[in-house]
Amino acid sequence: MCTFPDNFRVRGYGSFASVDELCTSNMAPRSVRIPSRLPILLVSGGVLLPGSSMRIPVHAPRNMQLVKNHVMKRNSLSSIIIGVAATTSKDPQTEDLAALHGIGTAAVVAQVTGTNWPKPAYTLLVTGLCRFRLDDFVQEKPYPIAHVTQLDKLPGDLTDVNDDELAALLDTFKEKASLLVDMLDITVPVVAKLKKMLDSLPSQHLPDVFASIVKATYKEKLQVLDAVGLRERFEKTLPLLIRQIEGLRLLQNSKEQGNKKSKKIPDVRIVVKPPGEGGRRPLRIVGDQDDDGEVDEITELENKIKQANLPAQALKVATRELKRLKKMPAAMPDHAVIRNYLELMAELPWSKSSPYQLDITHAREDLDADHYGLDKLKQRVMEYLAVRQLKNNLRGPILCFVGPPGVGKTSVGRSIAHILGREFHRISLGGVVDSSDIRGHRRTYIGSMPGRVVQGLRTVGTNNPLFLLDEVDKLGRSMQGDPASALLEVLDPEQNAHFTDHYLNVPFDLSQVIFIATANTTATIPPALLDRMEVISVPGYTQEEKHNIATRHLVPKQLKEHGLTGEELQFSEEGLKSIIGRYTREAGVRTLERRLGAVCRAVAVKVAEGLPKPKQHAVENKESKEEDKTDDVHAVDEDIKVPHVDHPPNLPIVIDNHAVKDILGVSQNYIC
Incomplete structure (x- = not known):
């Protein structure tokens, strides 16, 4: 027995199947021998012919019983043959068997769609096989069953081939x-x-x-x-x-005549200008291209494409699409698609590069100024920069920084971009499960867009930026594709010179782009992708390194963010060590930064409460001016004698071990 869920897919139906369905249907008309008894499906307003397909909505009680008791109780639809008989009644829920046409069509049930909730409603897709004649009914309820006689010729019958x-x-x-x-x-x-x-x-x-x-x-x-x-x-x-x-x-001739008339009559519009002198509104007839904003925008787009210095293949595609855009009415859906595509072509940095400015003597100073420790990582970065200075067109390795969160992997990549004078762009790959996010969607899809690589190039505006592929170990995989496999072409120096985005559909040279990846572990990175990268381990910080990082970077940063100064808040050596040792058990410094922020907020409350209140000026009215001067003097004297002044706390506030305990609570052995 066929089982159906409460809701199964409902497809729209018409009186007859489309020409496409007729051509793609597997139920081609053929000579068959049908049973002598067939269940009869009553159809109003349509005629099923042998070889054609038809969708029949089931509403009448007898048709509903036929579907439930005869169709849906079978294990397969391939062996179900029913009789389809047209009725002269216009009521779709007719029960009158006498109104049935004498000749019907035997049909096979190809599909059943509909829903069982809140009430059963079905639609049958049937394909006609042959004609039959209704002889008599052997059953009328719950659904009609009739003796039938097949009318079409069977295999082996003689045909008039010599006629x-x-x-x-x-x-x-x-x-x-x-x-x-x-x-x-x-x-x-x-x-x-x-x-x-x-x-x-x-x-x-x-x-x-x-x-x-x-x-x-x-x-x-x-x-x-x-x-x-x-x-x-x-x-x-x-x-x-x-x-x-x-x-x-006749329809084609009328269209051709209409097109000829439209070509002879110019497209004119009457423009009403605002009232001029004397209140008159001068009328002005505007031609097809005068003051036409759409034409001006297309011309501007054409100029942008000429100035973009596109390669030969991209220029050929852009020119072809621009010609299509000029001939296409603005109301057509493809108009916006082609226009967005051409705007992308014009805005991509095909030949625009950032100037080369690498000074290896100051590179070490820049790295030390932004990061503390990380000696092995800095040494490898210096080697990478030294080789690039000696050979500017080097297709260097793809560096992959692997380490726990919060140790500075992303900030090191940003520092490298600053040293090289390149634009920096971060592409977050965590949770990406669709390969189209990397290579883009084809323009045949609604709402298609380029991949993240092309979008990043459009954002930075240069063809030699530094792309940071963040969280490359957290790439997913789904039915939409494997984004890790899509990255293989991007990161391979032998292939990325001809990288083709599905949306752009023309090659773009990525050989000048510097790619740096970050990950927390190499266990989840596919071997093929890992083979294209050089892994550099970034270890966690020791307590001494955390103390120096907090003193040099984190404390000044938190004081500035919370509106405090060194004269108002100071951290003692004992207090910093207490926060690092008892409240931050991590490899990086993110939790340490949050703990310092919590201390700064607590001190900010104390400082804000101790500030003098702003002086309130009373608004004088007419009655106050007419009051006795002696009363005014007494009122002023009272204000002077009884001032309301808040005493600020003793500054600076020094955070020691006891203060840390009071603000952050009992020491923790875990990250909270």
Whole structure:
């Protein structure tokens, strides 16, 4: 028995399946032998022909019982054959079996969609197999079952192959059908499939298939269904094809005449200017391109592309897209897509580079000024910078700083960019699970955008920045792709000179970009990606190093952020060691910085409470001016004699071991 959830996917339906569905359907019309008894599905307002597909919404109680008891209780839909009979009643929930048409279509159920909650509602996708005649009903409830007689010819029956008139009729039909296929507004692959179907299908199936494509009334479809003989079927269907062809010709001629008239009549607009002298509103006729903001913007975009100094291949693509943009109306959806693409092409730094400024003698001083300790890391960075100074076009290794959080991996990368005079851009890769985040989305998708590498180049505005790939060990993997594999081309010096973003779709040279990665561990980095990087271990800080970092960097920084000065707050050696040893158990200094911030906030409260209150000036009114002068003197004397002054605390406030305990509480053996 087939089981369905409470809600399964509901697809939209029309009276008949589209031409694309007809071409891609696996249920091609074929000669079959149907059972002598079939359950009957009542259809109002539509006619199913052999070889065509139709979506039937199930509303009537008898149709609902047929779906529940006959269709959904089967293990597979492939063996379910039902009879589809049209009814003359316009009520979709009709129960009148006497109103059924005498000839119906045996069909196979291809799909069942719908929902079971809050009430059952189904839609059947059926494909017609052959005609049958309704003889009598053997069951009417809960759903009708009837004796039927198959009307179409079975395999092995003789056909009139020597009938010259029928052969001429068949040739005429194929000629008109081929012409109709060429005139239909469908895609090229569908046209090819229809023409292949026209050549490969047996002649007895062609009238039914094309009668289901053309526009015809309900009565005309019933006449085609009633045409059991092959000659009669061609005679009923051929006029429908000819009428459809003539209608399409008239439509094409009217469009061509309308286009010719629109070319002769210039596009004019009447511009009403604000009232001039004398209150008159002068009218001015504006031509097709005068004061046209859209044309001016396209011209400006064209000038930007010319000034961007694009490579030959990128310039060829940009020129082609610009021509399309000029011919395309602004209301079309592709207009905005092409325009955004060309703006990206114009803003990318194809040939704009930062000037080279590397002074190795001051590099060590800059590193020591920003970072304390990290001797091995600084030594490797100095080697890297020295080789780059000797050979500027070096395709150096990809450095990967591996160490615990808070030890300065990111800040070292920023310092390297400052020493080299390069623009710095950080790309956070933590939690990225889609390879399109690296290589971009193709422009065929709605809302597509370039990858993070191209976006970063657009942001920095130079083609030789320093990119910091942060948290490279936290890349994910999903059904959307593997971003770690997408990084292989980016980080490989032999490949990134021709890096192609899916959105940009033209090569961009990344050989001048310096890539530095950071990670907390190498265990989760894929081997292929790890092989392209040189791993440099960044160890955690000792307590002595933390003490020096706090004294040189963290304490001045926290005092400045909290509006304090060294005259108001001072940390004793004992207090700093207490904070480092008892309240920060970590490899980096982030928790230490938070603890120092907590102490600064507590001291800021004390300092703010001890400041004198601002003097309040009373607003004098007329009544106060008319009061007795003696009362004013007494009031002033009272204010002088009873001043309200807050005494500030004794400054500076020195943070020692006891003060740390009072502010931060009992010493912790863990990071909180």
